[in-house]
Amino acid sequence: MTGSEGPEVPWRGLHPLSLAVNLLPQAWRTVRGAWPLLLALVVGGDGLGLRALDLTLLVTFFVLTVGRTLIHFLTLRYRVADGRFQVKVGLLSRSARVLDPGRIQNVEIVQNLFHKLTGLVEVRVETTGDGSSHGLLSALHEAEATRLRAELRALVRAQAMESTPAPIDEAPPALALTPLELAAYGFTRRTVGVVAVLTAVGLELFGRFGPEVAEKAGRAMTPDVLLPLIVLAFAGSWLWSAGAATLRHWGHALRFSEDELITEEGLFTRRRVEIPRGKVQLLRIDETLLRRLMGYGSLLIETAAIGVADGRMRAAEGLVPMVPQDRLAALCREALPALAVDPWSVQLQPAHPRALWRAIFSRTLRAAGLCAVLVLASPRWGWAALPLVILAPPMAWLDWRRQGWLVSPGTVITRTGFWLRQTWVISRDKVQSVHLVQGPIMRQHGLGRIEVRVAGGVVGLPDMGIHEARVLLDQLRPEARCAP
Amino acid sequence: MTVWRLGRLVSLLGFFIPVVGTAAWFGRELIGPVLTGVLAGAVLLWQLLLLLLWPRLAWANFRYEVREHDLLVQSGVLFRRWSSVPLTRIQYVDTEQGPLERILGLAHLKVYTAAGMSADGSLPGLDLAEAQRLRDALSLRGSDDGV
Numbered sequence: 001m002t003g004s005e006g007p008e009v010p011w012r013g014l015h016p017l018s019l020a021v022n023l024l025p026q027a028w029r030t031v032r033g034a035w036p037l038l039l040a041l042v043v044g045g046d047g048l049g050l051r052a053l054d055l056t057l058l059v060t061f062f063v064l065t066v067g068r069t070l071i072h073f074l075t076l077r078y079r080v081a082d083g084r085f086q087v088k089v090g091l092l093s094r095s096a097r098v099l100d101p102g103r104i105q106n107v108e109i110v111q112n113l114f115h116k117l118t119g120l121v122e123v124r125v126e127t128t129g130d131g132s133s134h135g136l137l138s139a140l141h142e143a144e145a146t147r148l149r150a151e152l153r154a155l156v157r158a159q160a161m162e163s164t165p166a167p168i169d170e171a172p173p174a175l176a177l178t179p180l181e182l183a184a185y186g187f188t189r190r191t192v193g194v195v196a197v198l199t200a201v202g203l204e205l206f207g208r209f210g211p212e213v214a215e216k217a218g219r220a221m222t223p224d225v226l227l228p229l230i231v232l233a234f235a236g237s238w239l240w241s242a243g244a245a246t247l248r249h250w251g252h253a254l255r256f257s258e259d260e261l262i263t264e265e266g267l268f269t270r271r272r273v274e275i276p277r278g279k280v281q282l283l284r285i286d287e288t289l290l291r292r293l294m295g296y297g298s299l300l301i302e303t304a305a306i307g308v309a310d311g312r313m314r315a316a317e318g319l320v321p322m323v324p325q326d327r328l329a330a331l332c333r334e335a336l337p338a339l340a341v342d343p344w345s346v347q348l349q350p351a352h353p354r355a356l357w358r359a360i361f362s363r364t365l366r367a368a369g370l371c372a373v374l375v376l377a378s379p380r381w382g383w384a385a386l387p388l389v390i391l392a393p394p395m396a397w398l399d400w401r402r403q404g405w406l407v408s409p410g411t412v413i414t415r416t417g418f419w420l421r422q423t424w425v426i427s428r429d430k431v432q433s434v435h436l437v438q439g440p441i442m443r444q445h446g447l448g449r450i451e452v453r454v455a456g457g458v459v460g461l462p463d464m465g466i467h468e469a470r471v472l473l474d475q476l477r478p479e480a481r482c483a484p
Numbered sequence: 485m486t487v488w489r490l491g492r493l494v495s496l497l498g499f500f501i502p503v504v505g506t507a508a509w510f511g512r513e514l515i516g517p518v519l520t521g522v523l524a525g526a527v528l529l530w531q532l533l534l535l536l537l538w539p540r541l542a543w544a545n546f547r548y549e550v551r552e553h554d555l556l557v558q559s560g561v562l563f564r565r566w567s568s569v570p571l572t573r574i575q576y577v578d579t580e581q582g583p584l585e586r587i588l589g590l591a592h593l594k595v596y597t598a599a600g601m602s603a604d605g606s607l608p609g610l611d612l613a614e615a616q617r618l619r620d621a622l623s624l625r626g627s628d629d630g631v
Contacts, residue, residue: 103631279631304598304631430630432573432599436566443564453599455631470566477554477570478630 011077017118018139027065101155103127105279105305111270121145126305173253185321186245188291195233279303281430281456285423296322302456338410338427348404354445355463359396367392403462414461424459434476488539569605572628573597577619591615598631
């Protein structure tokens with residue numbers, strides 16, 4: 001049923017060792033799906049009837065895990081035929097998908113510890129659409145993965161009617177990061193959330209030990225104990241973050257070929273992401289204050305693919321953790337050729353002067369709300385959040401001062417933030433829709449805010465005058481790109 | 485406007501009155517019957533006002549126009565929104581009819597681009613024939629998805 005004149009292309013399957021490699025991930029998926037039952041098993045009683053129930057649950061868990069792995073191995077088949085990548089999988093609920101090469105956003109090759117031991121890799125062929133990796137081939141031999149990758153790349157090029165460029169592996173790395181730079185990346189990530197969660201868990205645990213222990217602990221929490229504890233918590237979370245970042249991005253290298261950009265990284269789990277340059281939707285550059293002071297920024301490259309990595313939606317398809325500031329503009333231009341200006345040296349349009357009052361109002365309101373909740377939750381310690389309310393207006397001013405935007409012939413650039421300075425660059429020919437939003441306070445001040453949607457996300461421009469925003473609403477359409 | 489008004493009535497009867505009633509039942513022990521009565525009354529009065537006024541305001545502020553290159557939609561009462569969806573970027577167009585809309589012969593038109601799961605353009609309360617005409621006309625216009 002291929003419709004081609006030649007012999008039918010045979011379907012290929014996963015490597016037999018995938019049974020071993022996939023067992024743990026499948027077990028994890030089963031645990032995630034049946035965690036209430038397993039929790040009941042752990043905390044349940046130990047009567048005779050309950051023991052029988054526990055045994056039944058354990059056997060069910062084991063059978064489900066092994067069964068899923070076996071079915072996945074036996075039913076997953078893929079091939080490249082009729083110029084398309086085809087995948088089918090499933091026994092009771094079958095799914096078959098045909099991917100047009102032109103829809104492929106990026107190809108990712110992942111090798112975790114089990115893959116390494118068995119000489120296999122996981123291939124993820126990602127397209128735009130829902131959150132699944134449509135072409136997820138969980139365990140292929142490295143040689144087969146290389147063959148498949150080459151075949152897909154040839155298809156994409158044939159569709160684009162391009163000549164064959166030089167093999168990408170010959171391109172030297174445009175940027176290679178040292179372990180020290182990777183540790184610095186982890187060190188400069190925000191860890192306040194982690195500390196807050198750990199603190200909450202700690203308080204909850206004290207509560208579990210009974211009122212006497214909680215009361216004793218409360219009395220012991222004098223400022224001279226609390227301050228070192230806070231410092232220790234932050235130091236610990238920073239060290240953890242630095243270690244995790246070093247392992248995850250170990251040996252990070254970024255390469256550019258004629259039509260693709262490739263990132264490779266990871267010590268235990270090795271990842272290789274190949275992104276066709278024409279598929280890049282937007283760039284985001286994160287510069288936390290510490291990272292800025294060190295002279296670095298992080299570059300995130302988004303395509304239209306909605307990827308799932310390690311069971312959660314991931315932030316970006318391509319991430320360059322640490323880029324020296326003097327190379328940021330050049331790398332952005334390599335990733336997004338439509339970018340004709342240097343976003344760090346060009347004069348951006350500032351946020352509207354009246355936007356300052358809205359920024360002060362909303363930031364102070366949020367800080368006051370948080371403070372009120374904390375005071376209600378803990379009348380003794382909640383007042384510690386009062387400085388947040390006092391600092392809200394100057395912080396809003398700092399943030400407002402650093403906002404900026406620019407619409408150039410090929411791109412839209414926007415920047416926000418003081419502690420975390422973020423710069424977005426969107427290719428204008430990728431704009432999907434443009435929205436102008438105006439709340440009641442903005443209406444009073446004659447302001448409006450433009451949101452630009454591309455397939456990789458939504459980017460908001462700083463507040464501007466409503467008339468200017470109305471002009472932009474029309475100007476940012478793809479058809480208006482070449483208009484004078 | 486009738487659909488929006490009926491929708492608010494359903495949410496008032498099916499959600500707000502039971503929730504406020506339950507909260508008031510438990511709240512009178514904590515903050516006293518007078519304050520509970522005042523708070524519950526205020527919430528219900530606010531919802532009643534929304535039921536009477538909001539649909540008219542929402543309808544008065546809702547506009548759409550199919551222009552040469554894009555679909556322009558204006559909506560919102562407190563928070564106003566103007567959405568410009570280039571016709572070439574439209575991936576697909578849906579018409580949806582809930583039970584109330586089916587009774588009144590109306591439909592909700594949703595326009596999707598490659599930008600994500602939610603609709604970039606949303607036109608509620610269209611006459612069914614007009615919604616179907618728009619759906620067919622807009623579906624034919626997409627050519628370059630920009631992806």
